[in-house]
Amino acid sequence: MEPIHKKVGRNLQAIRKSRGLSLDNVAELTGVSKAMLGQIERGDSNPTISVLWRIVSGLGISFTTLIEETETEVTVVSPDDLEPFHEAEGAYRVYPLFSYNLRTKFESYMVMMDPGCDHGSEAHNEGVEEYIFVHQGELELWREDESYTVPAGSSVHFSANRPHRYVNPGKETTKFYTIIFYADAAARG
Structure with missing residues (x-):
């Protein structure tokens, strides 16, 4: 690979x-x-x-x-086969699951955050939305000065056109799945 x-x-x-x-x-x-x-x-x-x-x-x-490759009719993805992007000295790991394409207008990732990890993200383009599904641990989502706590089994959706941060406030690894939807692309598509 x-x-x-x-x-x-x-x-x-x-x-x-x-x-x-x-x-x-x-x-x-x-x-x-x-x-x-x-x-x-x-x-x-x-x-x-x-x-x-x-x-x-x-x-x-x-x-x-x-990072996209040629699209197939059926795609099975295993995190074991993926090379993650790393930040925060490896405490924040992003595994790209499904690449963006014009038909779906979204991309998706699995994210692993070590305890205490705090990762900031710049504002995305206007019309970009994030859908996050927390699988393990707890995620604290910050949008500027607003904080939202999202425990395992819960989800959060937000407009990503403002700076935001992901924080793992717990003592275990936080694992979540995120879908980034490009609404402007859908309107143009």
Whole structure:
């Protein structure tokens, strides 16, 4: 299986070239340096989730567009077969389950957070919504200064167009599944 950072690099370069953009253009759109973008495209760098969100927000694409593979009629996904994205020194792990496509207008992930982990996310584009289903542990969701506690077995939905944070306030690993829906894409689609 191809390492995830190699897929990201290959797909980023393909998207950039298909739009006729230079690395300078992409750097200006995303706020990510030209040098970092070049390293990502060559597969020399394994970018953080925050850097990837800046890229996808700047280019107006879904997160999983950077890691998608050819779609099949039936897809079985096992986290054991996936390479996660890591942040917070490995305390926050994101496993991409299903990539965005034009038909569904969403992408989905499994997220594992170690106890005490606090992960911030920048605001997503207008019209992006998140649906989170907590499977294990407890999730504290922050949207600016508002906090919502979501225990195992519960779910939360929110508009992701404002900065938000995910916190594991407990003593066990928090595991949740998230669906990111691109409403604007649905309206255009």
